[in-house]
Amino acid sequence: MIHKNIVCPVCGAACDDIQIEIKDGKIETKNVCKMGISRFKEITSPRRFKQPLLKFGGKLRPVSWDGALQIAADILTSAKRPLIYIGSETSCEAYEVGLMIGEYLGAIVDTVGNGAIVMGTQEAGKVGATEGQKKNKGDLMVYWGTNPLESMPRQMSRYGVFPRGYWTKRGRFDRTILTVDPRKTLTAKASDLQVQLKPDSDYELVSALLTLLNGRVPHHSVEEITGVSVHVMEEMLDLMKNCNFGTISVGAGLSSSPGKYRNIEIAMSLVKELNKYSKFTLGIIRSHCNAAGFSQVASYMYGYPFGLDFMRGHPRYNPGEFTTVDLLREKDIDAAFVICADLLSQIPPDCATYLEEIPLICLDTIPCPTTSLSDIVLPGVIDSMECEGTFYRLDDVPVYFEPFLDSPFKFTQSNEDTLKQLFEKIKEKKNQDSIFQDSVFPFTYIDDLKTQNCSSRSYTSSGQLSF
Ligand code: SF4
Numbered sequence: 001m002i003h004k005n006i007v008c009p010v011c012g013a014a015c016d017d018i019q020i021e022i023k024d025g026k027i028e029t030k031n032v033c034k035m036g037i038s039r040f041k042e043i044t045s046p047r048r049f050k051q052p053l054l055k056f057g058g059k060l061r062p063v064s065w066d067g068a069l070q071i072a073a074d075i076l077t078s079a080k081r082p083l084i085y086i087g088s089e090t091s092c093e094a095y096e097v098g099l100m101i102g103e104y105l106g107a108i109v110d111t112v113g114n115g116a117i118v119m120g121t122q123e124a125g126k127v128g129a130t131e132g133q134k135k136n137k138g139d140l141m142v143y144w145g146t147n148p149l150e151s152m153p154r155q156m157s158r159y160g161v162f163p164r165g166y167w168t169k170r171g172r173f174d175r176t177i178l179t180v181d182p183r184k185t186l187t188a189k190a191s192d193l194q195v196q197l198k199p200d201s202d203y204e205l206v207s208a209l210l211t212l213l214n215g216r217v218p219h220h221s222v223e224e225i226t227g228v229s230v231h232v233m234e235e236m237l238d239l240m241k242n243c244n245f246g247t248i249s250v251g252a253g254l255s256s257s258p259g260k261y262r263n264i265e266i267a268m269s270l271v272k273e274l275n276k277y278s279k280f281t282l283g284i285i286r287s288h289c290n291a292a293g294f295s296q297v298a299s300y301m302y303g304y305p306f307g308l309d310f311m312r313g314h315p316r317y318n319p320g321e322f323t324t325v326d327l328l329r330e331k332d333i334d335a336a337f338v339i340c341a342d343l344l345s346q347i348p349p350d351c352a353t354y355l356e357e358i359p360l361i362c363l364d365t366i367p368c369p370t371t372s373l374s375d376i377v378l379p380g381v382i383d384s385m386e387c388e389g390t391f392y393r394l395d396d397v398p399v400y401f402e403p404f405l406d407s408p409f410k411f412t413q414s415n416e417d418t419l420k421q422l423f424e425k426i427k428e429k430k431n432q433d434s435i436f437q438d439s440v441f442p443f444t445y446i447d448d449l450k451t452q453n454c455s456s457r458s459y460t461s462s463g464q465l466s467f
Contacts, residue, residue, distance in 0.1 A: 001021070001022075002019055002020070002021045003019065003020045003021070003404035004017075004019050005017060005018070006018040006019070006020050006384065006385070006401070006404055007384045007391065007399055007401035008032060008036045008039070008040075008289075008384070009039060009089060009289050009290075009382065009383050009384040009385070009391070009401075010035050010036045010039045010089075010289055011035060011036075011151065011152045011286070011287050011288065011289055012152060012284075012285065012286030012287060012288060012289060012291055012292065012393060012394035013152050013154050013155050013158065013159075013393065013394060014289060014290075014391050014393040014394075014399045015031065015032075015033075015036070015154050015158065016399055016401075017031050018030070018031050018032050018036070018040075019031055020040065020404055025044060026044070027040055027041060027043060027044060033153035033154050034153065035153060039382075040385070042365060042366055042382060043382060043385055043386075043405065045366060047366050047367060048365055048366050048379075049364065049365060049366065049367070049371075049377060049379035049380070050379060050408070050409075051063075051065075051379060052064070052065055052067075052068035052069075052376070052377065052378055052379060053068075053374075053376065053377040054067070054068060054071065054375070054376055055374065055375045055376070060371075060372075060374070060377060063376075065411040065412075068376055068378060069378075069421055069422050069425045070425055070429075071375075071376055072337070072361045072376050072378065072422055072425070073422060073425035073426045073428070073429045074429060075335050075359045075361060075375070075376070076101075076105055076107070076335060076337060076361070076426060077105065077426055077429045077430055077433065078335075079105075079107075079333075079334045079335035079359070080334055081107070081108070081311065081332060081333050081334055082105055082107040082108070082333060082334070082335040082336065082337065083107065083108050083109075083110065083324065083327060083333040083335070083336045083337070084098055084101060084102045084105075084107050084108070084109045084110075084336075084337045084339070085109075085110055085111070085112075085324055085336060085337070085338045085339065085341060085343055086098045086109065086110075086111050086112075086294060086339045086340065086341070087111070087112050087288070087338070087339060087340040087341020087342075087343075088111065088112050088288035088289055088290045088291040088293070088294065088340070088341070089288065089289055089290065089340045089341070089383070090290065090339060090340040090380075090383055090389075090415045091290065091293075091383045091387075091389025091390055091391065091414070091415065091416060092290065092293045092296070092297050092389065092390045092391070092392065092398070093389045093390065093414075093416040094339070094340075094383075094389070094414070094415040094416040094419055095290075095293060095294055095297040095298070096297055096301065096416075097416055097419035097420055097423060098339055098419055099297065099298060099301055099302065099308070100423065101419065101422070101423050101426060102308065102310050103302075103310045103315070104423070104426065104427070104430075105310070105426065106310050106311045106312075106313065107310060107311075108307070108308065108309045108310070108311070108322050108327060108333065109298070109308045109310070110306055110307045110308070110322070110323055110324045110327075111291075111294040111295075111298075111306050112288060112291065112294075112341055112346065113252070113288070113291065113346070114255075114284075114286060114288075114291050114295070114306075115261075115306055115307070115319055115323065116255035116256065116260040116261040116263075116264065117250070117255045117261070117264050117284055118261075118295050118305045118306060119260075119261035119264075119319060120255065120260075120261040120262070120263065120264020120265045120267075120268065121264065121268070122305075123261065123262075123264075123265040123268075124264070124265040124266075124268035124269060124272075125268065126268065126282060127268070127271050127272065127275065127280065127281050127282060128281055128282060128283065128395065128396070129247065129281040129283065129395070130395045130397055131155075131158070131159035131160070131283075131393070131394070131395045131397075132159070133245075133281075134159055134160055134245075134247050134281075134283070135158075135159045135160075135163050135165040135168070136165035136166040136167055136168065137165065137166070137167050137168070137244065137245040137279070138160070138165070138168065138175065138245050138246070138247055139167075139168060139174055139175050139176065139243050139244050139245055139246070140175070140176050140178065140239060140240065140243035140245070140246035140247070141160050141161060141175060141176075141177050141178070141246075141247055141249065142178045142179075142180065142240070142246065142247065142248040142249065143177070143178070143179045143180070143181070143187055143191070143249050143251070143285075144179075144180040144181075144202070144248055144249065144250045144251070144253070144254050144267065145180065145181060145202065145250055145251045145252065145253025145254030145255070145257070146181075146187070146249060146250060146251020146252070146253055146254075146285040147181065147183075147185035147186065147187045147188075147251070147253075148160070148187055148249070148251075148285050149185070149186040149187045149190065150185070150186055150187075151251070151285065151287045152285055152286075152287060152394070155285065155394070156187075156190075160247075160249070161175055161177060161190075167244070167245075176192050176193075176239055176243070177190065177191040177192050177193075178191060178192065178193045178194075178195070178236065178239060179191040179193070179194045179195065180194075180195045180197060180202075180205070181194070181195075181196065181197075181253060182196060182197055182198060182199045182253075183196075184196070193235065193236070193239070195228055195232060195236060196227070196228075197226045197227055197228050198225070198226055198227035199257070200257045200258050201225050201226040201227070201257075202253075202254050202257050202259065202263050203257075203258070203259040203262065203263050203266060204222055204225050204226050205222075205226045205228060205233070206263070206266045206267055206269075206270050207222075207266065208222045208226065208228075208230075208233055209233055209236065209237060209270055210266070210269065210270055210273060212230070212233055212234060212237055213237060213270070213273050213274075214273075217230065218230065218233075240274050240277075240278075240280070241274065241277040241278065242277075242278070243278050243280075244278060244279065245278070245279045245280075245281075246274065246278060246279070246280045246281070247280070247281045247282070247283050248267060248270070248271060248280070248281075248282050248283070249282075249283040249284070249285050250264065250267055250282065250283070250284055250285070251284075251285040251287075252287070254267065267282060268282055283394070283395060284394060285394060286394045289391055290383075290391040290392060291394075292392035292393065292394060292395075292396050293390070293391055293392035294306060296392050296396065296398075302315040303315065303317075304317035305317075306319075306323070307319050307322040307323040307324075308322065309321075309322040324343070324347065324351075325347055325348065325351055328347060328350075328351035328354050328355060329348075329350060329351055329354075331354055333358065334358055334359075335358055335359045335360070335361075336355060336358060336359075336360050336361070337360075337361045337362075337363075338360065338361070338362050338363070338364075338370055338374075339362075339363045339415070339419075340363060340364060340365075340380060340415065341364075341370070342364075342368040342369060342370050343355070343370050344368075344369040344370040344373060345368070345369055345370070355373065356373055359375050360373055360374045360375055360376075361374060361375065361376045361377075361378070362374040362376070362377045362378065363377075363378040363379075363380050363415060363418060363419075364377065364378075364379075364380050365379070365380040365381075365382055378418055378422075379409060379412075380415055380418075381407050381408070381409065381412060381413070381414045381415055381417075381418070383401070383414070383415065384401040384403065385403055385404060385405055386403050386405050386406065386407050386408065386414075387403050387407060387413060387414035387415070387416070387417075388400070388401060388402050388403055388414075389401060389414065389416065
């Protein structure tokens, strides 16, 4: 049987036209790029986690589902400042439960990358467009600090460059592609104009473009700093001012160069200025599948897009203090729960060393460096293939997906289900602890009476027994 219109759970494009056929236990795919195929093959991969694992004697060994959840709940409830790190390869429904667990525990909840882009958007706002609008109207695509031909292979063929749209009937022939990147990437080679600026000079180049746009000539030193001549800058502006519908798609190359979120802010200022001449928008190339989803869910639930600290009983947001790398570097957490992410591969070595020292719980589908460090591994269900849910696409459009397979596990139907079951265990554990705390006085007292047969005792105000 052929399953149609399956959503790919790999990159931000969330392609929803995938066809799958399972023949004799083998998976045949259609419309999937190379990156996507490897994820679909995980379904039948022999490396996949098939049961919960607990580290014992330095090795991960099978354990019962209930036992694994119980120990995970014990670790999280007994930690003073746990971190819940939720990756992007799971559904918004799982994000919701993860955030609720964080609020209940007074933990910190954070997610993968994209923080600088979100902060830049918070500073400057966003003139955005859906990928469908770009397909139908867009006649100028600017790729700045991103290489979608390799990081999001079907973005150009489905939306940005090659498809025929309502006002772009000749597809690629009706579009101009401009790439701004220090590297000669595949995308740059496929462009009409490549601006090869010097590394880390994005802010200066955008500033110079804004200066030119306002009718002034930038200081001559900018040519040396950026490696781009004023003549080329004027050529860029000429393309931007004279298009009908332009988009600057930014990627991690822009947000991770010095200036970080200020680069996004000034790029947005450029987009705002360009709207005086033509319709112009800013897009984000998100290389992880539901990277846009966490900000959406966390923002509508608590008002902040990432790095939420619930320690005081209400959400607090301060990037640089309540964000994962900073917490690990300051040794400010005492347990971590990593959900659908390979955190260890994304953090600096000093942070990785500290992560190794604290109790670590992982929820994932296949082994990765983070799971090898974990004390407990909960097997993950693959979203969009084995359970339903919602992803947010790179342009912040929600995409609902339905599975074509059942969950491979009897004990859980989805990652959302796993988190809900864990939440129940956490609540039970907390209730038990509070009952014990409330009743520690009479129990201790009764026990003492039995064992020591002593009735002439009293308790100090701090609860100490005195005779
Ligand atoms: S472009 Fe991204 S979402 Fe589309 S098939 Fe490739 S990996 Fe999957």
